[in-house]
Amino acid sequence: MTVKQLRAFLALASTLNFAEAAAKLCLSQPALSLLLKNLEQRIGGRLFNRNTRQVNLTAEGAAFLATAKTLLANWEDAEEELRLRFALQHGKLVLAAMPFFAATLLPELLGIFRQRFPQISIEVHDVLAERVTELVQQGRIELGITFEPEPATDLQFFPLYQDQFIAIVPADLVKPYTSLTWQQLLQHDFITLQQPSGIRRSVVQALAQAGIELQVTFEAHQLATVGRMVSSGLGVAVVPSLCRQQMQEQGVQCLAITEPAIIKTVGVLCQPRSRLSAAANAMLDVLLAYQHSEC
Amino acid sequence: MTVKQLRAFLALASTLNFAEAAAKLCLSQPALSLLLKNLEQRIGGRLFNRNTRQVNLTAEGAAFLATAKTLLANWEDAEEELRLRFALQHGKLVLAAMPFFAATLLPELLGIFRQRFPQISIEVHDVLAERVTELVQQGRIELGITFEPEPATDLQFFPLYQDQFIAIVPADLVKPYTSLTWQQLLQHDFITLQQPSGIRRSVVQALAQAGIELQVTFEAHQLATVGRMVSSGLGVAVVPSLCRQQMQEQGVQCLAITEPAIIKTVGVLCQPRSRLSAAANAMLDVLLAYQHSEC
DNA sequence: CACACTTACGATATTCGTAAGGATT
DNA sequence: AATCCTTACGAATATCGTAAGTGTG
Numbered sequence: 001m002t003v004k005q006l007r008a009f010l011a012l013a014s015t016l017n018f019a020e021a022a023a024k025l026c027l028s029q030p031a032l033s034l035l036l037k038n039l040e041q042r043i044g045g046r047l048f049n050r051n052t053r054q055v056n057l058t059a060e061g062a063a064f065l066a067t068a069k070t071l072l073a074n075w076e077d078a079e080e081e082l083r084l085r086f087a088l089q090h091g092k093l094v095l096a097a098m099p100f101f102a103a104t105l106l107p108e109l110l111g112i113f114r115q116r117f118p119q120i121s122i123e124v125h126d127v128l129a130e131r132v133t134e135l136v137q138q139g140r141i142e143l144g145i146t147f148e149p150e151p152a153t154d155l156q157f158f159p160l161y162q163d164q165f166i167a168i169v170p171a172d173l174v175k176p177y178t179s180l181t182w183q184q185l186l187q188h189d190f191i192t193l194q195q196p197s198g199i200r201r202s203v204v205q206a207l208a209q210a211g212i213e214l215q216v217t218f219e220a221h222q223l224a225t226v227g228r229m230v231s232s233g234l235g236v237a238v239v240p241s242l243c244r245q246q247m248q249e250q251g252v253q254c255l256a257i258t259e260p261a262i263i264k265t266v267g268v269l270c271q272p273r274s275r276l277s278a279a280a281n282a283m284l285d286v287l288l289a290y291q292h293s294e295c
Numbered sequence: 296m297t298v299k300q301l302r303a304f305l306a307l308a309s310t311l312n313f314a315e316a317a318a319k320l321c322l323s324q325p326a327l328s329l330l331l332k333n334l335e336q337r338i339g340g341r342l343f344n345r346n347t348r349q350v351n352l353t354a355e356g357a358a359f360l361a362t363a364k365t366l367l368a369n370w371e372d373a374e375e376e377l378r379l380r381f382a383l384q385h386g387k388l389v390l391a392a393m394p395f396f397a398a399t400l401l402p403e404l405l406g407i408f409r410q411r412f413p414q415i416s417i418e419v420h421d422v423l424a425e426r427v428t429e430l431v432q433q434g435r436i437e438l439g440i441t442f443e444p445e446p447a448t449d450l451q452f453f454p455l456y457q458d459q460f461i462a463i464v465p466a467d468l469v470k471p472y473t474s475l476t477w478q479q480l481l482q483h484d485f486i487t488l489q490q491p492s493g494i495r496r497s498v499v500q501a502l503a504q505a506g507i508e509l510q511v512t513f514e515a516h517q518l519a520t521v522g523r524m525v526s527s528g529l530g531v532a533v534v535p536s537l538c539r540q541q542m543q544e545q546g547v548q549c550l551a552i553t554e555p556a557i558i559k560t561v562g563v564l565c566q567p568r569s570r571l572s573a574a575a576n577a578m579l580d581v582l583l584a585y586q587h588s589e590c
Numbered sequence: 591c592a593c594a595c596t597t598a599c600g601a602t603a604t605t606c607g608t609a610a611g612g613a614t615t
Numbered sequence: 616a617a618t619c620c621t622t623a624c625g626a627a628t629a630t631c632g633t634a635a636g637t638g639t640g
Contacts, residue, residue, distance in 0.1 A: 001374045028632050045381030052594050052638050059572030067373045078362045079296045085355050086340030323607050347613045347619050
């Protein structure tokens with residue numbers, strides 16, 4: 001039984017008229033007639049009762065109709081899914097990254113990838129760490145750059161590097177320190193990102209473990225804003241070390257911070273490599289290559 | 296995407312060798328090569344990574360493998376089921392019959408059918424004659440065994456036999472009669488089935504035509520009950536001759552009845568043969584064959 | 591007699607197998 | 616050099632569309 005035959009059956013079942021059905025199938029009406037005749041011969045019985053004046057499903061045809069519909073639907077869905085999979089290889093890669101990463105290291109990495117695979121277009125979702133994980137789990141993106149998550153699902157996590165968070169303080173607050181303790185830092189007003197931020201959660205969790213409760217004076221939605229707030233002398237903040245350059249450009253001072261140090265692993269969350277598209281695999285290679293060059 | 300292409304993909308995925316896979320498919324090896332090339336072109340990417348020395352699934356091909364297997368399995372299962380249905384090796388037949396018929400002749404006929412077509416399951420609705428007709432008209436059953444209805448609709452009626460109703464009387468009421476007239480019969484208390492019964496309606500109608508009004512003393516819902524009532528000496532009754540054996544087993548006497556004789560045609564009500572399923576057609580043949588053997 | 595499905599037949603397109611070509615070990 | 620996939624090309628097959636045929640209302 002061929003796909004074409006099944007299409008013919010369904011078209012005729014829906015119209016009960018050879019001419020109409022043939023038009024739907026972009027076939028001449030005799031061609032449809034033959035197609036159906038061959039199908040009926042193959043399965044050993046009539047699917048339609050027909051004379052020159054009317055066409056009707058037989059009992060067997062009616063019983064087969066529902067089956068046939070799902071058969072063809074599954075067939076076409078599978079083909080389309082496969083085609084989409086390859087479409088990624090041909091043209092498009094979708095990934096997500098935490099905003100601070102998307103704004104710092106990612107552009108450079110994308111540049112390297114693009115140089116090697118110029119025919120592949122890339123869509124970047126710069127969304128909060130939690131949302132990155134969600135998108136990967138939902139299969140809406142192939143690669144997500146985020147903090148190391150619980151190793152729960154069947155997803156894989158490839159570490160990229162370990163980020164030791166740094167303190168940023170106003171330039172006029174510079175002292176002979178090369179590093180600060182949290183005790184010293186918290187003598188100043190504290191500025192953080194607003195609630196769902198992965199950076200903020202990391203800080204709060206680490207401090208809680210050290211028995212320190214964080215008092216927040218100012219909150220903002222974007223790191224750039226936090227940087228400006230610090231450079232304006234409103235207070236101090238803590239950010240991933242990856243943001244050092246960006247912060248320094250905004251005129252703040254960066255200092256290591258200890259007791260406790262906050263160290264978070266940043267990496268790539270994705271399906272097992274074998275299930276990734278060729279494009280995603282290539283991108284993952286680029287990301288992990290960066291890691292090695294760093295060592 | 297054609298069925299043949301999918302078969303080619305699966306064959307090659309299982310062997311990872313063009314020559315072997317081609318042999319499986321009863322094709323030349325270059326033909327398989329072309330088949331796969333066309334498939335890959337159609338879906339826009341490679342399913343196998345191959346050089347002249349080895350063949351391997353791509354990530355996309357591996358992901359598609361499971362899908363492809365179930366696709367083809369479903370396809371072939373559906374086709375086979377349909378084929379079996381036509382070959383009467385599979386399927387279900389739903390029929391209805393008047394209770395007195397369902398309880399007398401029908402089991403024997405079902406046995407004959409089942410012997411010939413053991414793979415077809417049968418659902419019997421033993422319901423009142425009126426309801427039998429309804430079910431056929433509604434298309435909820437394919438065959439209905441009932442009294443000959445008005446020749447109204449587009450349904451067909453195939454007569455099976457003519458039933459001349461008989462009187463049943465208590466054993467102690469036996470007289471030298473071999474038959475009774477209604478006048479003689481109605482000197483005794485009369486027992487019938489309750490109102491919607493087809494048997495009762497037949498009797499009432501026939502008597503009305505002869506100008507006789509029926510006085511009913513006892514009513515019951517099932518023929519077996521009527522039989523017991525008669526054998527207990529409560530009165531007399533009239534039943535289809537088909538019930539003779541069943542009645543005699545209950546210890547009543549059966550006598551022909553005349554003036555008027557009540558003769559009703561019993562047969563099969565159904566759609567025109569061409570609209571029946573193969574199974575229903577076969578059953579109809581069995582039913583009508585019984586008729587001929589009877590003559 | 592008109593409409594709608596089927597059959598017939600010639601043209602086109604597809605598929606196939608044989609033979610030659612090319613790449614990898 | 617041997618093996619195995621790919622490409623080339625002519626032949627067989629299948630499919631299609633036009634036109635004629637058939638049956639039903």
